[in-house]
Amino acid sequence: xxxxxxxxxxxxPRAAKIRVSPYYGCWPDIQLTEECDSCxxxxxxxxxxxxxxxxxxxx
Amino acid sequence: MEKHGLFAGKVLWVDLTEGRLNEEPLSYNxxxxxxxxxxxxxxxxxxxxxxxxxxxxxxxPLIFGAGVLSGSxxxxxxxxxxxxxxxASRTVYTAVGGLLFATALKWAGYDHMVIKGKAxxxxxxxxxxxxxxxxxxxxxxxxDVRETMAVLKKRHGESAxxxxxxxxxxxxxxxxxxxxxxxxxxxxxxxxxxxFRKLKALxxxxxxxxxxxxxxxFMRIVDKLTERAMKDPHREKWASQGLYYVFPLWVKxxxxxxxxxxxxxxxxxxxxxxxxxxxxxxxxxxxxxPSCIAPDKFMWTFEGGELGDFEMMLGTPIxxxxxxxxxxEVGDFDKACWLFAESNRLGVDAMTLSALISHATDLYxxxxxxxxxxxxxxxxxxxxxxxxxxxMTAAKxxxxxxxxxxxxxxxxxxxxxxxAYQIKGTEPDFDARASLGVEVFGSVVNPRxxxxxxxxxxxxxxxxxxxxxxxxxxxxxxxxxxxxxxxxEESGFNVARLTAHYENWxxxxxxxxxxxxxxxxxxxxxxxxxxxxxxxxxxxxxxDELLKDAERAYNVYKMANVREGFDRKDDRFPEKWxxxxxxxxxxxxxxxxxxxxxxxxxxxxxxxxxxxxxxEKGWDVVRGVPTRGKLIELGLExx
Numbered sequence: 001x002x003x004x005x006x007x008x009x010x011x012x013p014r015a016a017k018i019r020v021s022p023y024y025g026c027w028p029d030i031q032l033t034e035e036c037d038s039c040x041x042x043x044x045x046x047x048x049x050x051x052x053x054x055x056x057x058x059x
Numbered sequence: 060m061e062k063h064g065l066f067a068g069k070v071l072w073v074d075l076t077e078g079r080l081n082e083e084p085l086s087y088n089x090x091x092x093x094x095x096x097x098x099x100x101x102x103x104x105x106x107x108x109x110x111x112x113x114x115x116x117x118x119x120p121l122i123f124g125a126g127v128l129s130g131s132x133x134x135x136x137x138x139x140x141x142x143x144x145x146x147a148s149r150t151v152y153t154a155v156g157g158l159l160f161a162t163a164l165k166w167a168g169y170d171h172m173v174i175k176g177k178a179x180x181x182x183x184x185x186x187x188x189x190x191x192x193x194x195x196x197x198x199x200x201x202x203d204v205r206e207t208m209a210v211l212k213k214r215h216g217e218s219a220x221x222x223x224x225x226x227x228x229x230x231x232x233x234x235x236x237x238x239x240x241x242x243x244x245x246x247x248x249x250x251x252x253x254x255f256r257k258l259k260a261l262x263x264x265x266x267x268x269x270x271x272x273x274x275x276x277f278m279r280i281v282d283k284l285t286e287r288a289m290k291d292p293h294r295e296k297w298a299s300q301g302l303y304y305v306f307p308l309w310v311k312x313x314x315x316x317x318x319x320x321x322x323x324x325x326x327x328x329x330x331x332x333x334x335x336x337x338x339x340x341x342x343x344x345x346x347x348x349p350s351c352i353a354p355d356k357f358m359w360t361f362e363g364g365e366l367g368d369f370e371m372m373l374g375t376p377i378x379x380x381x382x383x384x385x386x387x388e389v390g391d392f393d394k395a396c397w398l399f400a401e402s403n404r405l406g407v408d409a410m411t412l413s414a415l416i417s418h419a420t421d422l423y424x425x426x427x428x429x430x431x432x433x434x435x436x437x438x439x440x441x442x443x444x445x446x447x448x449x450x451m452t453a454a455k456x457x458x459x460x461x462x463x464x465x466x467x468x469x470x471x472x473x474x475x476x477x478x479a480y481q482i483k484g485t486e487p488d489f490d491a492r493a494s495l496g497v498e499v500f501g502s503v504v505n506p507r508x509x510x511x512x513x514x515x516x517x518x519x520x521x522x523x524x525x526x527x528x529x530x531x532x533x534x535x536x537x538x539x540x541x542x543x544x545x546x547x548e549e550s551g552f553n554v555a556r557l558t559a560h561y562e563n564w565x566x567x568x569x570x571x572x573x574x575x576x577x578x579x580x581x582x583x584x585x586x587x588x589x590x591x592x593x594x595x596x597x598x599x600x601x602x603d604e605l606l607k608d609a610e611r612a613y614n615v616y617k618m619a620n621v622r623e624g625f626d627r628k629d630d631r632f633p634e635k636w637x638x639x640x641x642x643x644x645x646x647x648x649x650x651x652x653x654x655x656x657x658x659x660x661x662x663x664x665x666x667x668x669x670x671x672x673x674x675e676k677g678w679d680v681v682r683g684v685p686t687r688g689k690l691i692e693l694g695l696e697x698x
Contacts, residue, residue: 011130047353
């Protein structure tokens with residue numbers, strides 16, 4: 001919801017750039033769309049701490 | 060500014076007999092007086108359910124609703140509501156459910172959905188935005204809850220909310236339940252109400268989202284609440300342990316009772332057999348509802364045990380030990396969980412069934428129930444006996460038919476109401492002998508039966524200082540200034556009068572769709588609730604207006620049951636609360652006292668408390684029902 005709100009004035013699940021499939025199977029399926037600009041709002045508001053930033057090409 | 064904001068603005072009407080689907084605009088005049096999931100549901104029930112109508116009548120409506128804040132990011136606001144008449148207790152009540160349902164309904168564009176009629180073959184209802192269809196369910200009629208969920212989630216997408224019944228609901232077992240999204244329920248009944256009309260499931264998915272009236276204003280408040288929630292020192296514990304967090308507190312308080320609610324299970328064995336180490340061993344994943352900031356539901360997996368590998372998902376992990384584990388003396392964490400998972404799979408209310416088995420076993424041991432009644436089955440505590448009884452109850456076979464009818468059925472057949480631990484057909488979770496707080500008193504006076512409307516664990520355990528209560532209640536703001544001195548006596552508080560006001564606060568949270576669990580509900584107070592309502596919907600409401608709306612909703616809910624013949628005679632303390640609760644390992648008995656344990660309470664004291672409660676509600680003290688004057692004051696009747 002937080003992500004969608006950045007891109008749309010309404011609460012619009014289609015506007016979100018992160019898609020989380022709830023809990024069918026063992027682990028939730030989390031996907032970022034190509035439009036994700038890595039703003040980090042999902043990381044800041046993740047209630048379980050499941051999301052984190054990772055430095056790409058870290059030494 | 061959008062006038063309707065978080066209201067979706069439509070009500071969906073479904074007639075299963077005619078196969079007719081119809082949508083009507085939500086009346087905003089009405090929706091502002093009877094707010095959200097709980098308020099509007101109560102009013103619709105009052106208007107649509109004539110007194111005395113059978114729970115299994117095709118005209119009996121199933122009224123679904125979403126909270127005003129549901130579908131928004133306001134912390135912990137996912138709650139959906141189902142109101143109809145319960146076949147076991149004959150009360151008209153609203154069952155509350157979490158997970159995806161309310162968010163999906165709101166995002167599909169509906170605030171409420173009313174289903175009537177009876178299909179001539181198994182069906183399920185599919186709501187995908189405005190695309191609504193009554194679909195054939197022949198292929199999974201007879202399948203269990205998990206299988207049905209899996210098939211429908213696969214067919215309609217992981218994000219679709221699936222609500223369904225199991226075989227027990229199909230068999231119209233009065234204590235069967237309606238399940239949500241694998242691990243939630245519309246607790247704790249109504250399975251038969253769907254089964255009777257051959258409605259196996261509902262699939263709801265919404266892609267339209269929701270609107271705010273004042274986006275900036277709303278999100279400013281939400282950001283503050285979220286920030287507070289993230290800093291809550293208890294948050295991590297809630298999110299990693301859920302209700303297991305309170306397990307040690309409940310053990311010490313004496314809530315884990317056995318031998319038909321006459322004895323507290325020993326403390327040492329409680330920790331050995333059911334302690335945190337078992338919870339941590341099987342915990343695999345944490346699951347939460349939309350908008351929750353401290354998800355506390357879990358997937359558990361059991362591997363390599365004598366019962367084979369199995370998994371279960373559960374929102375209330377404390378329940379398997381409390382029910383089959385301790386009440387029915389199964390004596391093993393994994394076995395208690397297996398039985399709980401089996402009940403959920405078949406669609407039976409495990410908590411109530413465990414209380415009924417406890418009661419029936421007691422009567423059997425005293426020779427009141429015999430093998431002639433049970434069809435040869437020996438009623439004894441333990442895994443094998445309970446396993447058989449779960450299967451028989453769900454299949455409506457043998458003695459399972461009697462158990463499935465609930466306390467009323469058992470009392471009608473075998474008498475001994477004094478041995479039954481129940482209020483209006485439901486067993487209370489909290490025991491007055493452990494702590495006579497608002498949770499316990501709320502269970503006594505709740506029109507639906509023994510459920511605790513007051514929320515947040517304020518008085519679940521003894522031990523808080525008298526001045527704590529006035530302070531905390533002032534912060535939330537639901538006791539009006541002129542009532543403060545009546546509610547808070549010098550020595551502490553009057554539990555009956557506090558409950559009378561606390562119910563209004565719980566009603567507000569229900570109207571808005573906010574979860575009762577402490578990590579969520581404690582973030583809100585009356586002022587914040589009014590601000591969120593105003594910014595979310597665009598209809599300005601002051602805190603005292605919201606409180607009046609809650610009172611109106613609670614009174615109409617009560618009146619729907621007064622019409623069914625319920626009154627003061629039904630607001631009873633179970634007889635067992637006047638008997639000592641044995642605590643052999645501590646060498647002491649627990650008896651009914653006030654919250655602070657200063658005074659033993661007699662039956663006369665309890666009657667006085669009931670007088671206080673009705674007086675504080677502004678009701679007729681003799682009959683325990685709303686007066687005509689109160690109904691006129693609330694606009695429910697005219698002069």
